[in-house]
Amino acid sequence: MITTYNLNKSFGTHQVIKNLDLCVRKNAFFVLLGPNAAGKTTTMKLLAGLLKPDSGQISIGSIDLLKNPVRAREIIGYIPDHPFLYEKLTGLEFIEFIRDIYRKDKRAFDLNMGRLLQLLGLNRHITGECIENYSHGMKQRLIIAVTLAREPLVLMMDEPLVGLDPRTANIFKTLLKKECEKGRLTVIISTHTLSVAKELADEVGIIHRGELSACGPLSMLEEIAGTTDLEKIFLTITQDD
Amino acid sequence: MIKKLYNLKIVNFKNTCVASYRRNPYEAVILFSIFLCISSAVLVASLKILSILNGLSVVGPILVDRLMYVLLMIIFLMLIISSIIVSFSTLYNDKEVDSLIFLPLPVRSIFLLKGTETVVYSAWGFIFLFTPFFVAYGIVLRAPNIYYVFLIPCVCLLSLLATSIGLSITLILTRLFIKYRTIVLFVISVYGSYALYSSGIKEIRLLNKLDPTSTIAIINSLVPNIRFSQWRLLPSFWCAEGLSCFIQGSTVQGLFYSFFLCMNTVFTVRITLLLSRLLFYAGWEGMQTAPGTTQKTLYKKKSLLDCLCIPLKITGQHYYAFIKKDIKMFWRDPFQRTQCILLFGLLAFYFGNLRSFQGVIINDPIWKNIIWFLNLGATNLILGTLAARFAFPQFSLEGKCFWVLGLAPIELKKLFFQKLLLNACAALCLVNIVISISSKSLNLSSSLLWLGILMTSLMSLCITTISVGFGVIFIDLKEEVSAKIVSGMGGTLTLIFSLMYIIMSIALIAIPIHLMVTKRLSITVLKQLEWGAGMLLVTISILSISLIIRCALHKISRLEF
Incomplete structure (x- = not known):
């Protein structure tokens, strides 16, 4: 579903991503692990089309992201680590805005939206109040609901559980897992929380200094490392020379 | 400390x-x-x-x-x-x-x-x-x-x-x-x-x-x-x-x-x-x-602003969404509104002061001519100031929310044209109202009024393109304060370029007319000169618009969030 080939990205003279080859199969739950400043957010932004690679190829659901970005964006959902939203719009107006720019059918979208708002405990909060008055968690929940309501085929998330309370985080994780199992969604998340990877991941990728140091199903990584402790695997792979 | x-x-x-x-x-x-x-x-x-x-x-x-x-x-x-x-x-x-x-x-x-x-x-x-x-x-x-x-x-x-x-x-x-x-x-x-x-x-x-x-x-x-x-x-x-x-x-x-x-x-x-x-x-x-x-301002589900935006639905679902968002964001920002009130207040001062010139007009064609061009210049200067204040920072004001636009299934260059069109329409309405009221205040003839409308329409297009285009070329997504965006290097350059364009355009048309009015040029020569000057103005305007749009689109294609 997601394939990258020889992906490179630099900021000035600093090369952040080096020859990244990644393959995420359809309906998989892929977790990208890595220490701070390893290149996780840059990778996610490259995959979402927010950053342009210096070289390499990205394919999302057989669509070349670099050649046909508009078509690819229709099937991509992206949830950033910081929920920056239009502060002067109300929650409802933001929902309508997203529905209109993605040209979604009003009835189907609103139905989905209502279900998700209820599930994430936001339905009572979506009033005439501006987003600037929402808490961090509410903004994050709003982005999640709006993104899922438009039914993307691929969902990319950068540290999605930051700011969510344990109950909402649990609901969200269950929801994503179910969607993947039903064959409706491919998920790729970046995090440095190992428990999330252990709990949810079908496949894990460990990125270190911009290079993909290890990639595959968790069982395979455990077999290679000779331990079932993901923390030990992570520490071994990411230790500095 | x-x-x-x-x-x-x-x-x-x-x-x-x-x-x-x-x-x-x-x-x-x-x-x-x-x-x-x-x-x-x-x-x-x-x-x-x-x-x-x-x-x-x-x-x-x-x-x-x-x-x-x-x-x-x-x-x-x-x-x-x-x-x-x-x-x-x-x-x-x-x-x-x-x-x-x-x-x-x-x-x-x-x-x-x-x-x-x-x-x-x-x-x-x-x-x-x-x-x-x-x-x-x-x-x-x-x-x-x-x-x-x-x-x-x-x-x-x-x-x-x-x-x-x-x-x-x-x-x-x-x-x-x-x-x-x-x-x-x-x-x-x-x-x-x-x-x-x-x-x-x-x-x-x-x-x-x-x-x-x-x-x-x-x-x-x-x-x-x-x-x-x-x-x-x-x-x-x-x-x-x-x-x-x-x-x-x-x-x-x-x-x-x-x-x-x-x-x-x-x-x-x-x-x-x-x-x-x-x-x-x-x-x-x-x-x-x-x-x-x-704090806690509650907005109705369907406000007056929503009703006013309804005619814009003809632009299509996603453009309508962008336009509505832009208008609402602008209107709900008290700092933008304060600037708006201050600048439109200056416009009122301008209209108030125009009354003082009525006595000057009398029947002297030379002064009538000079005052008409001064009015044309002042109208476009007002537009230049307003465009630099409000149209220039439009892309920068998307700020950290630019990722929403970056992910939207729409080409950013189309978004640029949408913003340009919206601003151009607003500018056209504004300058035509200003030039009509000021011409009436100065008791100018209808032929001068129509020439003014024609010129300001063309000039407003170019001034808006300068402002929106420079707004993209000098985009600053990290700055959240609109006044700082405007007072920065890009904003100042926008104002300078608008000013230079206005002076050049008015000089092109004004000099031959002034030479004719002061009887230093015959009407036949003037007609030829005016056609030439008019064509030159149109050419310069089109070239400026094309060049700025080209630079802005180039910048947009390289934009990252």
């Missing part, structure tokens, strides 16, 4: 410059060259214009003399308005203040830091633009060296004084009228009082003894309108008088006025600092909880 904060700002500025140079050294060199070219162009143009004016018999030296007073008065008044707008954002809408206020710092230090920022943002453009003019002024009038020595300090002192007044006004307004609606009502009532005054009480004064069509009589009739620049209590008068004394060789008198200005500036700054100690924190605190600014 304050020294450390200043150092931090300086280091931050230096790092930004170095990073910008490292990212693209050519861009930095090109920008530096553009600024150098603009300064040189202003100097050369000023030399030429001042030499022509000074060479005119009888009225020339009077006009040149008055020009210094009028220009310094304009700078002074504009700086007050500009600093009110900028300080409202830097003092009360800047997240930096929110973090500084929790540091163990005296409020006075925070105010000093943000006040200095306001002074720099408000004044640098004016000083940069007008210094070459005043240098040219000195050259034309063969000023001694002491004039040049005191020129920059005097202009800087005047700028500091004006921005201090602006800062004090902001401090008082926000403390007295914390509620946003009350500020709006206050500003509207000030403008309303002026409108009443100008429409009812003020009378047009013409000297009856002279032939009303003679140059002297017309200048005399215009003088009352600019006589305010020679009011002795006006700080710009002290600056102008001081500089004039230096030019005339009266060094002692020049020094007297310069020190007088200096003392008054120090006094005003001290008063502003005193006011800051009394009012700044209370104002800031009040703004955080004031209804209508940031």
